[in-house]
Amino acid sequence: MNIENIEAFVYVIHYGSFNKAAEVLYLSQPSVTARIQSLERELDCRLFDRVGKQTSLTDDGKKFLPFAQQLLQTFQKSKIQLKQKRTLPNELRVGCTVSVSNYIIPTIIPKLKHKYPDVNYKLSTAASEDIINRVLNRELDLGFVRNISHPNLLSAKAYDDPIRLYVYAGHPFTQKAEVSLEEIGEYSLVFFECGSLDWMRIHRLFASMKQPPSIEFQTDNLETAKKLVLQGAGIAFLPSLCVEQEVRDGKLFPIDFPQTAGISLQTNMIALNGENAIFFNSALDLCKGIAQSIREHI
Structure with missing residues (x-):
């Protein structure tokens, strides 16, 4: 016919x-x-x-x-x-920060593979600046980085990850509806430092205090910070996505702290202008689903 x-x-x-x-x-x-x-x-x-x-x-x-x-x-x-x-290319090269590699990529990549089964995926972990340069030099096809703007790059917000105060099971804060800045200063603090403006805002919260909190542990690794809190070594301000499972399991507890309302880590997805639009749009849609999951569980 x-x-x-x-x-x-x-x-x-x-x-x-x-x-x-x-x-x-x-x-x-x-x-x-x-x-x-x-x-x-x-x-x-x-x-x-x-x-x-x-x-x-x-x-x-x-x-x-x-x-x-x-x-x-x-x-x-x-x-x-x-x-x-x-x-479609035979291989898609994706660069991402450590946090994206740990908490976002394992969800996104299998779904992309299901949608584009003939494409192989090569994943790299690096700092945002390195990923940006590698995308500009065509060494990477897509990148997940902190919020940036560049005339040669297509950039869109992938998701916002709210930063909240988290404490371990049995901590006195779990019995409070809300805590004050002064109360936080009474406990050891595990501080995750990634050098972004978001974390500088949290630093400034304690600058005016007569008795700032005791930062007994400082690390640039989210998993390390989270595990220190799980061990009861201190309390910490952490992005919600990295502790989503622990919160569901009742091992970590988010504490309302008004001064940090609205502070979040923004992750953008980037690609060279006019290139890899199919993958860019598909991955962006998947990130929207992850962002919805974050909002439902915080």
Whole structure:
């Protein structure tokens, strides 16, 4: 069965006339008529009743229409898939910060692999500045970095990760609806430091205190900071995503602290302008799902 004949049949119905269908298909009206007649011969039935200039579907035409639409849609989807397969690279190189590597990539990459099974994925972990340079030099295709702006890069917010105060099970703060700055100063603090403006804002919170909190542990590794809190070594301000599972398991507890409301770590996804748009948009959509999960569990 000729797909062009089916296309002509569906277009005539959709646009309401042979002439309009001919315009859209860049054909002459007799050519569209010939295609419909050929389809009727193949099906051995009349699809249209023609009375003067009026055309209407026969009962057989009405029965065939949903099958014709499905066949045409399947054919068009297959063309898109084949074209997309020809344009996709064999390998996608993704650079990300340590936190993204630990908490975001394990969720995103399997879903990308499911959507683009013929693509292999090469993952690299580095600081934001290094990832930016490698994307600009075409050493990486996509990057997950801190919030940046560059004229040669396509950049979009992947997600915001709220920073909150977390304490271990049994800590006195778990019995309070809200704590003050002074109360925090009474306990040992595990401080995760990544050098971003967000963490500088938290530092400034304690600058005016007569008795600032005792920062007994300072680390640039989120997992280390989290495990120190789990061991009861202190309390810590942490991004919500890195402790999502521990909060669900009742091992760590978020504490409301008004001064940190609105402070979050923003992660952007970057690519060279005009390149890897398919992967960029797909990964961005997946990140939106992760962001929704964060909002539901904080």
